Amino acid sequence: AQTVTQSQPEMSVQEAETVTLSCTYDTSENNYYLFWYKQPPSRQMILVIRQEAYKQQNATENRFSVNFQKAAKSFSLKISDSQLGDTAMYFCACVDDKIIFGKGTRLHILP
Amino acid sequence: EADIYQTPRYLVIGTGKKITLECSQTMGHDKMYWYQQDPGMELHLIHYSYGVNSTEKGDLSSESTVSRIRTEHFPLTLESARPSHTSQYLCASSELGQGTSGANVLTFGAGSRLTVL
8 A cells, every 4th residue: 555654743953954854655656756745834735846756866946855765765855954934844745646645744943 | 826726714614504615726737636634734635536527535534525517616515514524624736647747746725724613
């Protein structure tokens, strides 16, 4: 069965530090997509970054990058130079023929 | 700027009332979804649709129903609201195809927060 596991329910880091959010997944498909979504407090869920499983190169979007380890089925999100506006719930998702979300990691950026 | 709109944003109603949560998107997306989410908690898929006249139940059992008469519109209805229905309801949409830049990327609405007294 398709599963997505985020092992860190909550994290706190100081502003300007680098933080890594963990995500592992399981799927029997060869063709799938992986996503990180961000949900700021009382605000809309938005896409942070996406990765196609067939691409070896790790996706990068400005301060956000992923470490995609296909064999280990791991898809961690690294946030560099963290900012107060990065405070949010972060959800990892795996899409093959279904979309499965992890339970989320609540990230606090401290001033 | 959101291209998917949910109304109402907030609703407080009494037990037994019938309510409809509206969701509309202007992106021409074929796939649409309804998620239930308690604040700060995980998402639960309750309904989805692949296109017009297509509706499917999600992973979480729900007493709500949906319809998809038009591509852009995917309303969710509760015939008789109960306090256990108190939650946030998120609508989302995505392209149907594979291999496109937007494939499988969900665009979310701002949510409808329902409180049933």
